[in-house]
Amino acid sequence: MLKKTSVLLVCAGLFCQPVLASRLVENALVEQASQELTSAKALLLRTVNINSGTMNFAGVKDVGNIMRKEYDALGFQTQWVDGSEFNRAGHLVATYESPTHPTGQKLLLIGHLDTVFSKEDDFQQSKEIDETHIAGPGISDMKGGNVIMLAAIKALKAKGMLDRLNIKVVLTGDEESSGRPLSISKKALVDAAKWADVALGFEDADGDIRTAVTARRGASTWQVTTSGKAAHSSQIFTDKVGDGAIFEMARILQEFRLQLADLPLLSFNPGVVAGGTRVMQSKGGDEVTAFGKTNVVAQHASVKGGLRAASQEQLAEAQKIMNDVVKQHLALTDATFTFDEGYPPMKETKGNKALLAQYSQVSVDLGYGPITAVNPRNAGAADISFTAGHVKMAIDGLGLMGEGGHTKDEVADMRTFKQNIEKTAVLMYRLSNP
Template identity: 25%
Template sequence: MIPLAIDDFRVDQMLANTERWVAINSGTRNLLGLRNMADDLANCFAILPGTLSLIDPEPVETVTNSGCIEALDHGQHLHLRVRPDAPVQMLFTGHMDTVYGTDHPFQSARWMENGTFNGPGAADMKGGLAVMLAALEAVEASHLASRIGYEVVINSDEETGSLSSNGLIASAARGKHAAFTYEPALPDGTLAGARGGTGNFSLVVRGRSAHAGRNPEQGRNALVAAADLAVRLAAAATPTLSVNPAKIEGGGPNNVVPDLAILRVNFRPRSGDVIEVARAAIERIAREVEQSHEVRVTPHGSFNRPPKPIDPGAARLFNLVRETGSMLGLDVGWKATGGVCDGNNIAACGVPVVDTMGVRGGAIHSVEEFLIPGSLSERAALSALSILRIAEQGVL
């Protein structure tokens, strides 16, 4: 029986860490804020044994609103490796970035009358990082610590798809028995189970400019072609594939036929085989629009997060977490969700993962985002005891 020497969590330290991290603006594009956040995290996680590094991001390209391909800078990622030769190996991941850039109106935190903590990134997922750190400190204090090795990856670009950290995550996932990611649970503690996938594409449409009054027939309107492209792609949606044409950029003066437009579109496949169907639809519809409007269409993008089903390994891990919750007096359940996170990519590596081991909270990605402070110690206990049970059992 694992001794429950994990009740006396330093809730004050978890709260202090969360409040300090929330005060650092670390929107994905705020490289200075991400640097400050990474440095603070490195100082905090240095309390754990092992080798800690700040890893440079992998190269990422983006399509600008002028239709050009440019390099896109990202912040560094934190990587910690502890006891790589231990018999049981796990992966713990989180992200330091938020959706709130320096120009967003939501910049400061406050305590609400109902006792919740409202702040940018409080639940998603700076509170989750505090939970991860506290749980690992508790594991290190256990007599079972020597049985478990692990890697920690805290990336700087999860909110925009982890394009500069996917390779690091995949490398860290290799050979792991299980993984926890510290996205927030729902306010009632429900975890995310199966997840769909996602893909983001920019389709560059190039036509031919002309005078809108003198010789419009000689032009090829890229904006009209992009609109047709959006309508056709939306019509390709099925019950297992949602398609969201989100934005068209381009155009100019009213008296000029526009020769450039860019369609930004998001796809949400519910299963892996649907990804190939979606890719084929993008290519087919792009060629149809080229022929109909005498333009050139160039797709850029990828399906960067594959769907995450609940396979037998994931089911065993979820059941272990649920049983652990019962030991702590918690009713742990889960349900499918349309959202995505790094748990999708970890699962694609063949590693069972529960990706909502963070705080209870809600209204994420809005000015009403909140954290339930009592969940800090609750979820840290759930993580620590689950990790120790995995260490004790050796297998799921």
Template identity: 45%
Template sequence: MRRMTGALLAAALACVHTARADGLDPTEQKIVAAVKAHAPQALALLEQSVRINSGTMNARGVRDVGQLFRKAFDDLGFSTRWIDMPPGMHRAGHLVATRDGNRGKRVLLLGHLDTVFEPGSPVPAWQQGAGDGRVRGQGVSDMKGGDVIVIEALRALQRAGALDGARIAVMFTGDEEEAGNPKSVSRGDMVELAKRSDVALSFESNIPDNEGQATATVGRRATATWELQVQGRQGHSMGVFGTNGYGAVYETARILDAFRREVAEPGLTFNPGVILGGTDVTLDDANSRGTAFGKTNVIANTTVVKADLRYLDYPQRDRAQARMRDIVAHSLPGTSATIAFHDSYPPMAVTPGNLKLLDLYARASQDAGLGTIGAVPAEARGAGDIQFVAPLVDSLDGLGASGHGAHSPDEDLDVASIERGAVRAALLIYRLTR
């Protein structure tokens, strides 16, 4: 699908903001009523899931949350299965639920079971506020709140008699926060589901705009990693800048500062997350840690930098990598350097199909009296599972619950956003599958 830019994108988004409210038909009114009538049960399911620690590396906890949600899908008449990952990947696996039908579009719903909070985290599992309508806890908004929205939306469709005949697949991954490698394996089943779908909806947390209005995501930046290795000529520090050259640390500083000054452009970021330098460097790549030894009177001979790169599309990636390689090649005297890039998540390009989905979602929200929906800039979100399927099907993300402080001790959730999210999602799924 072709990426939409400039005036065409602005015009399309303007159409979204002015979508006309057409009201709800009788079935849709039943769907909305079903969501609202079962809001307490939704909160109870959220609490039950959040109280189970499911840090990405806690395979047992991830499976336990998967079993909790699997029962909900079983009760809805879905065929469910657990997909194990190879033992060497050290990941719990994924929950898949499917329901065959004969009408409407084939819809793929995405969520994830894991959180960034591993066992032993000091962050409380669950804390309910004192009448402020918010809860805090491990993964409440990222993204167990979104998982609950999926389930509650489907339950409402069933209660309104609107689920039969719909063609729906659901995949809740067990390692979204740190996807297992190779990703061709950890996301292979997701890609196959996408190939048998027409639309993909992902329920990562909803990000309200500056006025508190809900949004959705039509594009996300790709991610890659890069590693810079620099070599210098070890010698007495009295010879630095002269016969012994500049050393590995100065060359590393030159390269990184040149990246900052000469490579940056809108939508592109590159972040050096780990730097080790000295005369003896050891990097534990698997655990992203290492050691460095050196002395102030010895010129450093080695530096290693591990970093990420985020870009809007492949042309932007190619421009950035070409500039970075050119900067690396112009070494200071007495030094040499190499840089290597590794792609990770593909870009979710802004396409006409994605914008059409946003328009349908905004109409459903307006028809339910919940206001319009804006679009989140691609650079305002991190990487997500939707990016593995977006090149294959029209896609929309950010349909989950609203909260603050994701991945932090202050992660919280606006409880009412579960009801709002379930109403919007149920109406959108209903309209797609009619």
């Protein structure tokens, strides 16, 4: 419940009555949020106990159907966006258009239905560790966040405040492994961002309830292939044979390290590499095998890696550096460089900072303390990045906090469940005020 001291301090001014009325509404929302906890927890466990690994299309749809019924009951118009065109299950989009405030604030709430745990994984069920901790696949990343946003909306609905807002909820089915091409798989999310004024993401960010995300680095993949002249190893470095594909690859990777490592907030990583007489790759390039002999100069080499950049400008700078490095060849070698589309950066903006300040004030007024921005280096890529440039302001990390995400040790701190339902409900109410 809101601190009484904050009400009394504000009421010393000219606008006592309107502010007091708002505080009374917010107190009612906090009380309602508490009443939502039992059903919200039951819904959370129900969805956690359904495997919805990205490629388990049936499971993703099952979780989507459960959430769809919840939004249907609240008066939202719901749509399942079929994912067959981008080889994924699809997305749930739920829209609420205010009958009384059609030009009111437009909020985009972002979550995802899928997890990293496949149907064959042995981590399938939730387990209560103690009174405040529950283990489960995807409980914090991010089925907890899905339920938090729903519970906040239910609180607003129960207190007659939902009609002050226009809302789109987008629960994607491929956040953990995006379908391709991204222009199709992320179209529903981008379209919703173009419609919205504000975007709120319900990931668990860095797992610290005292933080939220105002900026995320983009995540892309790159690949380099090199070739050389096959010959007996006794002739390597000669004018007729040259340096071979593996030395060319070593030169490129070393130059990448030297020229990219010190760019602020940028990171790159060669994840899989192979070289020899023959190199065989899987279709996606994530599995590579090679054949070669110690007495034969390597004819082929391949490396695939990832790159994270803080802005589109930094991404373009890194691509140029990498291209320039690849173009400089050792003797009798060649190399090619390709860069795949990926998650765009979510650049920190004045609007994002202002929204964080508002969210932090909500947290302070509720007695939970201030909230600061996560270091972008500690926040991975997420769907909210696709809203960058389309909304006036955005923050992420409003979800259920925990530890061990993407592992069999994923555990949610349920103390943050109640807090973030309350904070979300009050924040949405404040965003609805002119």
